[in-house]
Amino acid sequence: MSKTVTAKAHTNIALVKYWGKRDATLMLPQTGSISLTLDHFYTQTQVRFNDQLPTDQITFNGTRLAAPQAQRISTFLDLIRQQSGQTAAAEVVTTNHVPTSAGLASSASGFAALAAAASRAAGMTLTPTELSRLARRGSGSATRSIFGGFVEWHAGHDDQSSYAEPLQDPVDWDIQMIAVVLKKSPKPISSTAGMARVVATSPYYPAWIETTKHDLTAMRAAISARDLEAVGTIAERSAMRMHALNLSAEPAFTYFTADTLTAINTVKDLRARGINCYYTLDAGPNVKIICAGRDTTVITTALKQAFAAEQLIVAKPGPGITVTED
Ligand code: 2P0
Numbered sequence: 001m002s003k004t005v006t007a008k009a010h011t012n013i014a015l016v017k018y019w020g021k022r023d024a025t026l027m028l029p030q031t032g033s034i035s036l037t038l039d040h041f042y043t044q045t046q047v048r049f050n051d052q053l054p055t056d057q058i059t060f061n062g063t064r065l066a067a068p069q070a071q072r073i074s075t076f077l078d079l080i081r082q083q084s085g086q087t088a089a090a091e092v093v094t095t096n097h098v099p100t101s102a103g104l105a106s107s108a109s110g111f112a113a114l115a116a117a118a119s120r121a122a123g124m125t126l127t128p129t130e131l132s133r134l135a136r137r138g139s140g141s142a143t144r145s146i147f148g149g150f151v152e153w154h155a156g157h158d159d160q161s162s163y164a165e166p167l168q169d170p171v172d173w174d175i176q177m178i179a180v181v182l183k184k185s186p187k188p189i190s191s192t193a194g195m196a197r198v199v200a201t202s203p204y205y206p207a208w209i210e211t212t213k214h215d216l217t218a219m220r221a222a223i224s225a226r227d228l229e230a231v232g233t234i235a236e237r238s239a240m241r242m243h244a245l246n247l248s249a250e251p252a253f254t255y256f257t258a259d260t261l262t263a264i265n266t267v268k269d270l271r272a273r274g275i276n277c278y279y280t281l282d283a284g285p286n287v288k289i290i291c292a293g294r295d296t297t298v299i300t301t302a303l304k305q306a307f308a309a310e311q312l313i314v315a316k317p318g319p320g321i322t323v324t325e326d
Contacts, residue, residue, distance in 0.1 A: 002049035002088070004326040005121040009112035009145045010318040011041040011098065013177060013280065013288050015235040016215045017242040018140050018153065019208070020199040027136050028162050030199065031212040032155045034219045035144045037169075038177060039318035043106060045094040045113035047121040053089035060094050076111065076138045077118055083134075084122035092118070107191075111138030112145035116323050131321070132163040148320035150223045152216070171317035173226040178289040178299060179313040182259040189253050191283040194246060201250040208245055212238070232278025232290045239280040255284050262306050263287035270302055 018033035056074045058065040065073075077090050092114065096106050115135035119126055126134065128146055132153075136143040143162070144151040149169030156162030189197070199205055215238050222230035246253050260281065267279045267289055277291040277299055291299055293316070300312050 001051065002086070002121050002123070004046060004048040005117045005323060006044065006046045006326070007113045007116035007120075007321055007323045008042055008044045009109045009116065009142075009321045010037045010039065010148070011043075011106065011109040012037040012141065012144045012151065013282070014141065014144075014238075015150075015231060015280065015290075016212060016219050016238045017282075019242045019245060020195045020205065021140070022199075024196070026159050026162070027140055028158070029140055029153070029155050030205075031209055032153055032216050033144070033212075034150065034152045034167065034216060034223075035141075036150055036171075036175070036177065037145060037148045037318045037320065038315040040179075040313060040315035041098040041106075041109065042318070043094060043096050043098075043109035043113045045092065045110070045117045047114070047117040048091045049086050049088040049121055050091055051088040053091065056089045056092065058092045058094070061096055072138075073114065076114065079137055080115075080118045080122050080124070080134070084119070084124045086122035090118060090121070107139040108141035108145045111135050111142035112321055114138060115142065116146070116321050120323055120325065128320075129163050129165070132165075133159060136162060146321050149317050152220070166320070167220065168223055169317075169320065173228075174292045174294065175228055175231065175317065176291060176293045176296060177315050178291065178296060178303075179315060180263045180287040180289065180303060180307060181311045181313065182257060182263070182285045182287070182307075185257050185285055187284065188255065194249075194253060194283060197251075197253075198245045198249045202245045202248045204245060204248050208241060211241060228276055228290070228292060232276065235280045235290055236278045239282075243281060255281065257285040259307075260285045260287060263289075263303070266302055266306065267299075270299060275299065 012035040014035045016034040020030040022030050058070040112135045132146045143153045144164045147166040149171045150167040153164040219234045
């Protein structure tokens with residue numbers, strides 16, 4: 001029986017998006033990306049290797065996962081067993097502290113927490129960079145959730161060179177995000193499959209690679225200058241170009257719903273009234289609004305004309321991963 005290790009990882013929202021792999025086995029992305037880790041949403045995961053167990057036993061939010069759902073996690077645990085020499089099956093208990101109806105991505109915080117807890121429980125001692133590389137093998141966005149504040153994932157060219165590092169942590173200026181949690185619609189396509197289709201079929205993909213290089217440079221400068229307007233402007237255009245890739249894929253798809261456009265238009269109206277706020281969107285209908293903390297009240301008041309108060313969650317920059325051993 002191994003020791004029991006618990007890890008807590010926060011989710012992150014990309015400001016310059018990752019949307020496409022160049023190696024699906026090693027999970028190497030086509031481009032780098034930059035994100036902000038949030039305080040409000042996190043995953044806590046406990047792992048213990050137990051040689052009495054016939055197979056991995058995964059409990060997610062209090063429910064035991066059946067084999068098909070547990071497969072991606074077991075495959076990731078196999079990688080850790082291979083790297084550590086640990087041979088036992090694992091008991092994994094994971095809790096997602098993301099409002100249940102939120103539909104916000106949890107694979108970033110989920111695989112970051114699992115990588116940290118399972119590697120330590122298996123007897124490995126990894127540096128933050130090594131942990132970031134390991135989390136990448138579970139899910140691309142998890143690479144960035146090892147760190148707090150603003151984080152850059154370097155695309156790299158092999159397993160060794162593809163990892164994230166902090167750009168600014170703690171964040172010492174006033175930037176927050178408001179998540180607008182919209183009605184769940186059947187997800188048209190998973191992130192993994194959606195980005196693969198885009199890389200394979202969008203005629204605009206070469207332009208995405210080029211413009212993302214410029215956005216990364218501009219975003220680094222904007223973060224370093226603590227310039228909310230520049231951060232928001234670059235984030236908005238990266239998000240819209242990512243979603244334009246989806247519309248240009250064959251067959252085309254979109255994560256937007258009518259409510260998504262209502263939230264986007266509210267942000268545009270607020271901006272026309274002189275309020276510094278910008279939107280970004282991931283692989284789902286929810287809109288995240290980048291703004292200063294002092295403006296959150298006026299923004300949520302405007303949003304409440306179309307959405308319920310429970311659909312609006314204000315989040316601040318959050319910390320990197322923490323690991324404890326029992
Ligand atoms: C991101 N997203 O940079 C982008 C923007 C969503 C939109 O990374 O296939 O769950 O596991 O690497 O990380 C969501 O995709 O996909 C994502 P895999 P992942 O945050």
